[in-house]
Amino acid sequence: SAVISQKPSRDICQRGTSLTIQCQVDSQVTMMFWYRQQPGQSLTLIATANQGSEATYESGFVIDKFPISRPNLTFSTLTVSNMSPEDSSIYLCSVEGGTGETSGAHADTQYFGPGTRLTVL
């Protein structure tokens, strides 16, 4: 299976500041996904990040608020910009183990990182 790590695991931030979350995968994957899970809610997809192209954002999420980088096939970052208390959530990185990927990931299975717990004061 694919192993995903995220940094930081948690952070407490002040209103108006920005936080960049890193996601590292132990195998090369084409598609990486960023999710948000607000307290008591299920996961909501923020955007899909493909290497070499701009991220695709879901309705309600914009690049200015959640800029994403995808410099290579094993790494991505999500920045939460100009934070407010409403941004307090768990942010999760996910990858798809599709065909053609390098060792580790099983096809058609989704793998999730451990999450980053963000609290905005």
Place this chain on the structure above:
Amino acid sequence: KQEVTQIPAALSVPEGENLVLNCSFTDSAIYNLQWFRQDPGKGLTSLLLIQSSQREQTSGRLNASLDKSSGRSTLYIAASQPGDSATYLCVVNIVGGSYIPTFGRGTSLIVHP
């Protein structure tokens, strides 16, 4: 638009019971269905993946079934243990390869000693 519903929303049982968690989806044209476990404040752990052509998958005390025609999947947990306490999420992936999954809201399970 695909909608995924999980019933019950919460469940509290004594240790040793056999459990059934239900997941229903509105569009039967799915690519696959995956069951995850989420421990409080943590990420997700994949439990079982069922392809659209399969009827069930088993892993240890867990068994997941899929009935595409009726839009249902069940997760069966045998001989539940306190360590099974977690939220269980059903995730449906649609046909088309765009791989935008739809999540249920989860079933929060507590198994008490």
